[in-house]
Amino acid sequence: MTLLPVNLLIALAWAAVSGDFSGPNVLLGFVAGFFALWACKDLYNGSDYFRKMRAGFVLIIAFMWDLLTSCIQVAGAVLFMHHRGRNRFVMMPLSVTSSTGIMLLANLISLTPGTLSVDVTPDRKHLRIHAMFAEDQQAVIDSIKNGVERRVMELLP
Numbered sequence: 001m002t003l004l005p006v007n008l009l010i011a012l013a014w015a016a017v018s019g020d021f022s023g024p025n026v027l028l029g030f031v032a033g034f035f036a037l038w039a040c041k042d043l044y045n046g047s048d049y050f051r052k053m054r055a056g057f058v059l060i061i062a063f064m065w066d067l068l069t070s071c072i073q074v075a076g077a078v079l080f081m082h083h084r085g086r087n088r089f090v091m092m093p094l095s096v097t098s099s100t101g102i103m104l105l106a107n108l109i110s111l112t113p114g115t116l117s118v119d120v121t122p123d124r125k126h127l128r129i130h131a132m133f134a135e136d137q138q139a140v141i142d143s144i145k146n147g148v149e150r151r152v153m154e155l156l157p
Contacts, residue, residue: 003049007033055154062151066112074113074132088134089118092127092141096149101156102127108148115144 007030014029015021038050076082096105106117106127114132121128131140 003037003044003047007037007049009033010036052155055151059148059151059155062147063108063112066147070113070115077132086135087130087132088137090129090131090134090137090140092129092144094120094125094127094149095145096153096156097124098156101152104156105149105152108152109144115140 010033011026011029014032015026018025018029034053037044041047041050094102094105096102102120102124106120109115109117109127109129116130117127118130119128120126129140129144134140
């Protein structure tokens, strides 16, 4: 049994009882429902819902941090014109295998300023990335693999 629909139903019931269907109130109902389900987690043996919710939360927080730091890096390079780095294409070997995982990884890379996912090879083993700051290709690959790709693999099997 997947608990996400149950949690969403609890959030909607929370909003209906309170009479307020605003975003913050529904979010509050979702969080309250999550903790209510967590309190009864012994009833849901084998459910990985709580692990996946934690992994999703960590992915969002880590992506927001990457977004903030890359925005500052790109803005500094543009505003102060000190960018003497090397723009280049990098072929990153993929560890994630599912279509959803590859799509999520490619989109998160493209949403981060300074990087752009360009193409996935037909055998789905490599992702071609254009990086604005790619003095060391292996450093770019390691940064993505140890960061966003690892977190995507924790979220999606």
